[in-house]
Amino acid sequence: MLSSTPISPEVTTLQVQGRELHVIVAHLGLLLGGRLRQTQQLHDFIARVVPADAQLLVEFAWDAP
Numbered sequence: 001m002l003s004s005t006p007i008s009p010e011v012t013t014l015q016v017q018g019r020e021l022h023v024i025v026a027h028l029g030l031l032l033g034g035r036l037r038q039t040q041q042l043h044d045f046i047a048r049v050v051p052a053d054a055q056l057l058v059e060f061a062w063d064a065p
Contacts, residue, residue: 009042011049021055028060 009026026042028035042058050056 009045016055019055021057022050024050024056024058026058026060 009024012023014021014023024042024046026038028038046056046058
């Protein structure tokens with residue numbers, strides 16, 4: 001079922017002007033309910049992996065009906 005597909009973000013850390021920039025790319029599912037759950041999973045992932053004071057860029061892609 002597409003709506004229950006877990007999110008698998010790709011994370012890269014770059015050095016920009018002497019500071020770390022965390023870049024996350026995530027592909028979200030087709031159905032709205034699944035995207036909402038995946039967005040929550042991404043939020044939880046960021047809270048675990050990215051320091052609170054870090055610069056962060058998140059890019060999303062999703063399928064649209």
